[in-house]
Amino acid sequence: MQFRILGALEVTDRGLPLPLRSVKQRSLLALLLCHDGAVAHSDALIDALWGAEAGDAGHQRLRLQLHRLRRTLGDDVAIAHQSTGYQLRVPAEDVDARTFERLARSGRQAISAGNDAQASDLLREGLELWRGPALSGLDDIPLLHRQATRLEEQRLAALGDRVEADLRLGRHAALVGELSALVREHPLRENFRAQLMLALYRSGRQAEALDVYQAGRRILTADLGLEPGPDLQKLHVAILSSDSSLAAGRAAAVRGRPVHRRADPRHARGCPLCARRPH
Numbered sequence: 385m386q387f388r389i390l391g392a393l394e395v396t397d398r399g400l401p402l403p404l405r406s407v408k409q410r411s412l413l414a415l416l417l418c419h420d421g422a423v424a425h426s427d428a429l430i431d432a433l434w435g436a437e438a439g440d441a442g443h444q445r446l447r448l449q450l451h452r453l454r455r456t457l458g459d460d461v462a463i464a465h466q467s468t469g470y471q472l473r474v475p476a477e478d479v480d481a482r483t484f485e486r487l488a489r490s491g492r493q494a495i496s497a498g499n500d501a502q503a504s505d506l507l508r509e510g511l512e513l514w515r516g517p518a519l520s521g522l523d524d525i526p527l528l529h530r531q532a533t534r535l536e537e538q539r540l541a542a543l544g545d546r547v548e549a550d551l552r553l554g555r556h557a558a559l560v561g562e563l564s565a566l567v568r569e570h571p572l573r574e575n576f577r578a579q580l581m582l583a584l585y586r587s588g589r590q591a592e593a594l595d596v597y598q599a600g601r602r603i604l605t606a607d608l609g610l611e612p613g614p615d616l617q618k619l620h621v622a623i624l625s626s627d628s629s630l631a632a633g634r635a636a637a638v639r640g641r642p643v644h645r646r647a648d649p650r651h652a653r654g655c656p657l658c659a660r661r662p663h
Contacts, residue, residue: 487513
């Protein structure tokens with residue numbers, strides 16, 4: 385049996401979809417899956433499913449929903465009762481999110497080892513498991529919303545790693561369109577902006593690479609009063625000077641969350657690092 389949460393919740397048995405007939409049943413299964421084999425406390429499940437409406441009948445309601453879920457999943461899937469709650473026992477390889485996390489981890493290890501082609505293949509395989517936003521339609525439950533947010537962060541990190549591997553493989557021209565869309569969708573993620581700048585530069589489009597930097601800087605200074613992070617600034621200077629280190633090798637990507645510094649109001653109309661180019 386396969387469980388899919390990288391998109392709308394789906395369960396298939398021998399390739400055929402298994403009907404989950406109610407929102408409560410779908411939500412309960414998603415909550416159990418998101419505990420990754422750990423025990424889900426009964427009180428937490430009751431609070432997530434019914435909140436204050438559960439009243440004194442919360443545990444009875446939970447047992448009824450568990451009975452219905454067990455009947456739907458059949459004898460092949462164990463939902464074990466523990467002293468404090470319930471544990472869904474399914475192999476890790478039967479849950480798409482766990483498979484994705486394993487492939488993303490292996491892809492990062494391959495990048496560290498210099499196996500760029502293998503890294504690209506592993507990360508691409510993991511990313512292809514996504515069918516839409518994680519837990520789509522169920523993320524109004526706070527616990528599931530947090531899980532969906534965590535998984536989305538992992539997806540974006542894996543996507544950045546895959547692009548880095550592809551840049552190191554010389555696929556810069558093919559990446560420009562994809563990275564342009566990513567920068568539009570995530571304008572504050574400097575790793576995607578840096579990767580787009582590098583892909584453009586390596587494709588002989590230096591002026592466009594510099595424009596991408598300036599567009600990002602305008603967003604930061606106008607909306608947040610911040611300057612681009614130091615890594616992005618260094619990449620900008622390197623592109624300005626046609627630094628030979630940008631021609632090949634490791635992508636000069638900016639990893640992790642954006643890191644910025646406050647904009648200096650004295651330079652509101654001109655960046656000191658960009659004096660050669662008007663804003």
